[in-house]
Amino acid sequence: MAFPAFFDACTIYGITLSDLLLRLADEGVFRPLWSDEVLDEVRRNAVDGGIDAAGIDRRLAMMRTYFPDALVTGHDDLVDGLTCDPKDRHVLAAAVRGSADVLVTFNLRDFPPSSLAALDVEAVHPDEFLLDQLDLYPGAVTRVLGELAEDYVDPPQSIVDVLETLRRAGVPRFADDVRRYF
Numbered sequence: 537m538a539f540p541a542f543f544d545a546c547t548i549y550g551i552t553l554s555d556l557l558l559r560l561a562d563e564g565v566f567r568p569l570w571s572d573e574v575l576d577e578v579r580r581n582a583v584d585g586g587i588d589a590a591g592i593d594r595r596l597a598m599m600r601t602y603f604p605d606a607l608v609t610g611h612d613d614l615v616d617g618l619t620c621d622p623k624d625r626h627v628l629a630a631a632v633r634g635s636a637d638v639l640v641t642f643n644l645r646d647f648p649p650s651s652l653a654a655l656d657v658e659a660v661h662p663d664e665f666l667l668d669q670l671d672l673y674p675g676a677v678t679r680v681l682g683e684l685a686e687d688y689v690d691p692p693q694s695i696v697d698v699l700e701t702l703r704r705a706g707v708p709r710f711a712d713d714v715r716r717y718f
Contacts, residue, residue, distance in 0.1 A: 537563050538561075538565060538567045538636055539566055539567065539637045539638075540565045540567045540569050540571065540634060540635055540636045540637060541566045541567065541568060541630035541637065541638045541639075541640055541665070542567070542569040542608070542627070542630060542634055542636035542638070542639045542640065542657075543557065543569065543570050543574065543640050543641075544573045544574065544624070544639065544641035544642070544643065545566060545575075545577035545578045545581065545627075545699060546610070546641060546642045546643060546664050547640050547641055548570070548574075549578050549582065550554075550579055550706075551639045552663050552684070552698060552701045552702055552705055553662065553702060553705045553706070553707065554670070555684055556680060556681070556684060556702065558599065558602070558603075558654065559650060559664075559680045559683065559684070559691070560604065560669060560673075560676065560680055562602065562671075562675065563676045563679075563680060564594050565607070565669055565672075565673050565676055565677075566669070567605070568603055568606045568680065569606050569607075569608050569630070569634040569636050570599075570606055570607065570608065571608045571609070571611065571626065571627070571630035571632070572609070573599065573605065573626045573627075573630070574627065574630070575600075575704070577594065577597070577618040578592070578679050579592050579593070579596060601693065607664055608630040608631075608633050608634035609633075610627065610633055611626070611629040611633035611634075612626075612629070613628045613630045614628075614629035614632055614633060618649045618651065619650070619651040620646055620648065620649070620651035620652075621645075621646035623646070624641075624643065624646045627639065627641070628647060628651070628652075628655070632655050633713065635659070636657050637657065638657065638658050638660045638665065639657055639658070639659045639660070640660055640661075640662055640665045640704055641659055641660075641661070641662075642662060644659055644660075644661055647659035662706060662707050662710075663706065663707040663708065663709045663710050664709075666698070666707055666710040667709060667710050667713060670710065670713060670714055671699065674717060678714065678717045678718070679696060681695060681699070681714065681718075682695060684698050684710075685697070685698045695718050699715060
């Protein structure tokens, strides 16, 4: 079974980065995890950012359908005992309850090493996470990126366009490193 990775809302909010992560999960590269609170935050931020509520609701429903075992529940009892940033304790609690090996987040400062030391979970930046996946599964990663470029037709996007979008989405080292395969 693929290793479990818990995704903070900030990581699965952007469409291209989210598409890449979800497609890699679908390939069996890792097992995605999230909580209702995380998905609610994605929805709230998307709607506040001008994305059509019905569209984001469809996307989140598809995520739940395609990854039925990704939803972590029963973590509320862990929240009060955690020492990370108070607004992100629910995220860490769900990662711990889901037995995640990694918690993927752009907000590393909210999860200092001292708050994770005894919990057997590591907070990693999406850039580092994707670089690790590229090292472990270069064929799957490059194939998925090619499929993304083929599937984006309105407007059409080349692989260079997809990589530039990923760079702007916060994973520039990954976008640079993966270019060697194209």
